[in-house]
Amino acid sequence: MEAIILQILNGLDKGSAYALIALGLTLIFGTLGVVNFAHGALFMIGAFCAVTFSRILTLSRTVIDETQTDFLGNPLKVDVPYLHDLFGQATGDAIIDWAVPLSILFTVPVMMFVGYAMERGLIKHFYNRPHADQILVTFGLAIVLQEVIKYFYGANPIPTPAPQAFAGSLDFGALLGFDPNLIIYPYWRIIYFVFSAIIIGAVFAFLQYTTFGMVVRAGMADRETVGLLGINIDKRFTIMFGLAAAVAGLAGVMYTPINSPNYHMGMDFLVLSFVVVVVGGMGSLPGAVLAGFLLGILESFASMREVLEILPGLNQIIIYLVAIIILLTRPRGLMGRKGVMED
């Protein structure tokens, strides 16, 4: 029982990331009809927004501190962040400590802009080209983006810690009345899950309850008719692209404390997210979310020692295996609609 709960919890954070990326992919596919292989790169750029932001916060001037000496007895050079000058040492340090969550504020506009620029500058020209061309050009774009990031930030992962306050773990088992120390779960992962749930909820609410969202949903169902009604659907779709980029970016920002960002994390996640989208059903938003969590949890169950003893290596292939089985038995995925990508 404890083991099962632990594995479900373990699956949730990875599942959240899959779900968020798959949600963005589906939004773009559903609205613009574009298969976006560069979506993983958006996730990665989001993560590097967090890195950039924390670097901006820690911009420092070097002063010589006479009170401290190094082992040779010379006065020590100390980096003092400008934030100390602005807010005083205590507040400054607190801000730096909270760099990752604070960088959300920085990431959203940046990602909206990146998404907007991508759609207007490139994707727009590919609406009427075959899906294969869309895959290829966004694949090229993904390579370019990750190389640019690699050039500026290097090839090594950059550790970006969560705020001190969330550094520990929660003894989840004790809360549920099991023996202590059986189900331990890091605070940050809980936050990541809650955060993802909020974002997913917000996207659905936005689509469900706003006029804008209604038009977009109508456009996803039947683009031509909505266009005939005199509604400028393209403009709204552009905004949706920016939104999808922001969702991917936020998924990336909050994921940095779990996994130090590196330039190829986007591609690693993308390959899996595509599988998630296909399993959920191309063009189905609930399907993407459901499949994201489902595959995340399955993956975590498959990596249990008891399972691996019977079926070694299962954790490596479980997602692909599930995808193959689902695609062959339910061609449209779990919740796919009819007539999407079936030409």
Added chain:
Amino acid sequence: MGILEVKDVGKRFGGLQALGDVNLSVKENTVHAIIGPNGAGKSTLLNCLVGKLIPDTGSVMFDGQSVLGRTPHEINQMGISRVFQTPEIFGDLTVMENMMIPCFAKRDGAFRMRAIEDMMREKDIVEKAEAMLEDMNMADKHHMHAASMSRGDKRRLEIGMCLAQEPRLLLLDEPTAGMARADTNNTIDLLKQISDERDITIAIIEHDMHVVFSLAQRITVLAQGTPLVEDDPENIKGHPKVREAYLGETAA
């Protein structure tokens, strides 16, 4: 006994009864038209004949054999060719290549791997394709990309491709839909010529009464998924039931 016998065919989509107890008999070497107002189930019926849909009830016999449960390419190999409402041709290929494909299909069947031969050295195929292009008045368009032709030319190419397979039954789905008058008349002449010169049965679904009465020797009127009447053209024209079904539609 006709070459195509449709018996008690029914097809349901969810709550909608698209076809109910359709009976139809197409006699060999005739032109048989199936007409009816929008939503009468003409296209559904056609899709049941070519294997795209499988009817819920009833039977479809072609030349004494059932077509039900067979895939489109199997039914085609039995001798039924279909012309689509919007021309379905191989747009990326040249006109000549388009014409060669059905010739290969006729000679080699549904799948035969000839990966090393040069296709232009298959004398019989090349000659046959050229002759057919000649028949369709398209010999000068040999090297054109099929997609770059006018709609009328695409239609003629498609009909030619179907004929190259020497089918016994040719199904046409509104072959003049969206065509200008002149193109429509050309198509009528072409179809007349085909039915006069060739040993072929034609079943045609059509909206345009001008086309129907210029071509058909027998007409079935379909309304709300069931055949209303089946008779000769002169009897159909004044038929009260037909007028009723077409009320508000353009009757001839």
Added chain:
Amino acid sequence: MLGLTKKDLQLMLIVTGLTMLAPFILNPFPESSGMAQFNAGYPDLMQRFVIFGIFAIGFNLLFGLTGYLSFGHAAFLGVGSYGAIWMMKLVSLNVIPAIFMGVIVAGIFSVAVGYICLRRSGIYFSILTLAIAQMSYALAYSVLTPITGGETGLQIKSTDRPLLSNLAEGETGRANLFGMDMRQSFELSVGDWLFTFNVGYYIAAVVMLIAFYVSIRIFRSPFGLMLRAIKSNQTRMSYTGLNPRPHTLAAFVISGMYAGLAGGLLVAMDTQVGPERMFWTASGEVVLMTILGGVGTLIGPVLGAGVIKYMENILSKINKDVLHEWFAFMPDGLEDFIVFLVYPFIGKGWHLTLGILFMLVVIFLPGGLVEGGQRISKWIKNRRKAKDTGGSTEPAE
């Protein structure tokens, strides 16, 4: 001749000439000159040119003709490599049975994979192939370690005693063709130039020429026509009485066997294999090669493979110092600035150049470098006879 039209024969002869004379053509710069680092005429790289050329030709037979975009083709290359190396470890160090084994294993594997994946088309097909390839990679990396050697892969070791060999005790076997060592080279020194003629390269080159010839025949065959028909209009295809499934499966298997052939040859050259050969980036690379060179054209994939392998091996070696040397003639400030501008695109950043190049090709030149070449030659022709405006479109090579 050879059952080819005059134009195809010309192309075949040009390719033959280029591959046979490659040691000269790829080494245009004298050894002592600063440009010598751009010489690509060393055996290792030349082998890669032709072997990845084979891989891309095979990929093009699938994607170029049928339009099915496989994102997992490296799996067949990898499987072929594993098959070949086991043949060498167990049976014979002669490369011919090893290469055959690679082709056969990859062929069998692609029948199974194709049977599953071809039930879907479009993006679903791409994702299915990707999933299966990633699965193969993960399995080769972990569970199948007894067969694949896991992370370290497989090499020919001094303990290997192939059945049909008479190695001395403790001697490490070497890949050979009836006694001719793959690594054997003949060096020709002319003035300041050094040309290397390597046994392995010439064997691979001959195999590539055969593969290229077969691909021309397939392109011009009735079967090739059917494959192009599948790409163009599957509906018309089935309503013309043709069954698309066996056609696509046959194309998939042929394509997989080409990949296996390339995998077998890789092993024949360097007698080692690791699971990274099956990683999805390797699958992505063959997509890049084919598109860059010109998808659906005969020579394009070979060109693309050459360009990418050249960039990977030559462009990637240029470092900052070399750049400073080149631009040394400029004033200091300008020199630094130019180096600053150029540096991100070369050396370790060559992937960036590749990505940009690839995007430009997809956006502006869907026919790849081949289309680019055609456009340029047409432009020159048109300029020559400026009066002549009309001109028929040439069929793609």
